[in-house]
Amino acid sequence: MIILGIESTCDETSVGIVxxxxxxxxxxxxxxxxxxxxxxxxxxxxxxxxQVKCMVPVLKEALNGSSFAKIDAIAxxxxxxxxxxxxxxxxxxxxxxxxxxxxxxxxxxxxxxVYANWLARPTDLPKFPAVALVVSGGxxxxxxxxxxxxxTWLGGTLDDAxxxxxxxxxxxxxxxxxxxxxxEKIAAQVGVGSQRKFxxxxxxxxxGNFDFSFSGLKTAMVRLSLTLAKKDVPIAAFEFQDAVVKVxxxxxxxxxxxxxxxxxIVGGGVSASAALRDQLxxxxxxxxxxxxxxxxxxxxxxxxxxASAAYFNFIKINPLKLQSxxxxxx
Ligand code: KG4
Ligand code: ZN
Numbered sequence: 001m002i003i004l005g006i007e008s009t010c011d012e013t014s015v016g017i018v019x020x021x022x023x024x025x026x027x028x029x030x031x032x033x034x035x036x037x038x039x040x041x042x043x044x045x046x047x048x049x050x051q052v053k054c055m056v057p058v059l060k061e062a063l064n065g066s067s068f069a070k071i072d073a074i075a076x077x078x079x080x081x082x083x084x085x086x087x088x089x090x091x092x093x094x095x096x097x098x099x100x101x102x103x104x105x106x107x108x109x110x111x112x113x114v115y116a117n118w119l120a121r122p123t124d125l126p127k128f129p130a131v132a133l134v135v136s137g138g139x140x141x142x143x144x145x146x147x148x149x150x151x152t153w154l155g156g157t158l159d160d161a162x163x164x165x166x167x168x169x170x171x172x173x174x175x176x177x178x179x180x181x182x183x184e185k186i187a188a189q190v191g192v193g194s195q196r197k198f199x200x201x202x203x204x205x206x207x208g209n210f211d212f213s214f215s216g217l218k219t220a221m222v223r224l225s226l227t228l229a230k231k232d233v234p235i236a237a238f239e240f241q242d243a244v245v246k247v248x249x250x251x252x253x254x255x256x257x258x259x260x261x262x263x264x265i266v267g268g269g270v271s272a273s274a275a276l277r278d279q280l281x282x283x284x285x286x287x288x289x290x291x292x293x294x295x296x297x298x299x300x301x302x303x304x305x306x307a308s309a310a311y312f313n314f315i316k317i318n319p320l321k322l323q324s325x326x327x328x329x330x
Contacts, residue, residue, distance in 0.1 A: 001072045004062070004096075005307030008089025009081025009109045010137070011036060011047045013054035015062035016304025017071070021311030022118050022125075027304040028062045030054040033178055040171035048084030055092050062303070068100050075310030077109040079328030080138065086324040094319040104319045105310035108328055109301075110134050110141065111151070113267030115309035116294035116302070126292050127262040131255045135248060135276075136268030137163035137178070142210045142255050143330055145265070149313040153330045154255055155210025162244050163270045165214040169240055172225040173233050180270055187238035187275075197235050198224060200243045210255055217243055241275050249279045256289050264291040272299035 002025065007014040016027040032050035036042045076093035079086060097104035114132045118125060130145045131154070140163075141156040160168070163180060170179025175186060200220055203213045221240055228236055248270075256264050264284055270276060277293050284291035298305055 001311060002070055003073045003075050003105070003307040003310050004068075004071045005075040005107070005303040005305070005310060006089045006093050007077050007109070007112070007301050007303040007306050008051050008055065008085050008092075009077050009079070010085055010301060011042050011050070012301040013051050013058050013089075014301060014303040015058050016302055016307045017062055018119070018304050018307035018311065021115075021308045022120065022122050024120050024304050026062045026064050027302060028058050029302055030058050037177045040177055041167060042082070044082045044084055047082055048088065051085045051088035055088055059092070068096070068102075071100075071102060073103040073105055073310065073314075074100070075105040075107050075306050076322075077112055077306045078106045078322060079325035080109060081326060083324060083326040086326060090322060090324045094322055097319045103316050104322065106315055106317045106322055107306045107309045107313070108330070109306075110139060110330060111149075111313070112305040112309045114145070114265055115312065116267050116298040116305040117265050117292045118308045118312070119298050119304050120295055126265050127290070129259060129261045130263040130265050131252065131259060131261045132265040132267065133248065133252045133271075134268045135162050135266065135270040137161060137167065139268065140212050140214070140248075141330060142252060144255070144259050144261070151330050155212070155251075157212040157214060159213050159215035160218055162212070162214055162248065163268070165218045165244065166241075166270065168218050169221045169237075172222050173228075173237060175233075175237070178269070180273060183237045183241050184273060184275070186234045187241050189234040190238040194235070194238075196239065197232065198239050200239050202243050202247055205247050205250055210251055212247065212251065214244065241273070245273065245275045245279050248276060249283055252280060253283050253287060253289075256284070257287065261289065264289055266291070266293050267299070267305075269300045272296050
């Protein structure tokens, strides 16, 4: 089965065409991230207008000259996200399903991030039970996945999401947007074994549950930035990144051990972080748990992950009944 997946929850307009949930036939992403850079964060109205502008050209490019005839179903991320952005993808998907007379499948964007791990991976797929860490600009959640589509929420952030903290800290350090890749780039100037300079908190690392908090760490960085010498920006970025990664790694592994899972699955924009990959892969290996990260290009928002999630969870919906849900959760 070939599914066309549409993603428009935030500042990426993306369409992916995926066969059998794993084989990516095509995938196109247009991002308005650069337009938000001068504001240090997303401006919802600008993001929504860019969605309108990009949706049809992105669809056309993903089809790559072929018709809709080969597409068996249309899938769309219907939440969570920015409402102005969301409705562009959802209404486009509804119109396509109705006019082409194809089934419409609704996908939770967060579930989509988990399924990024099935893309371009025909064998050695994640095994259940699995614990999934969804770590993005808007979310930081740990969920237990007993089988396809069955998610039990274990815990999540009480305040800022990890990606959001990366974005805000990047801004106060005078770096660009999105913050994660900028902090990663400048932190790479610092050697892993180098002397610690700042005494940053490792929030809730020993809380004994699966909740997170990143706002205190963010505030510590804001305060530090007020007196920080320019030459110390790389070390501050490195230590901030390391603090976030340490907490994410420890809690994810603790969840996997508590529920005796066969796999750890990581998804969402922050899963592009090389530091998170290194620490979590190393700790998982030591504990004989197989840890999965998506290919870097599938870490951030894309339509292919939506098509994959739809294949494994074929939740068909009447196009006339589907509505965008900006606060959808697990
Ligand atoms: O999943 P995503 O594309 O959008 C949401 O659903 O929010 O995630 C975007 C987030 C941003 O906060 C960005 O700073 C973060 O992912 N991110 C990273 C890296 N690449 C993207 N965070 C840390 N390290 C990275 N390399
Ligand atoms: Zn996302």
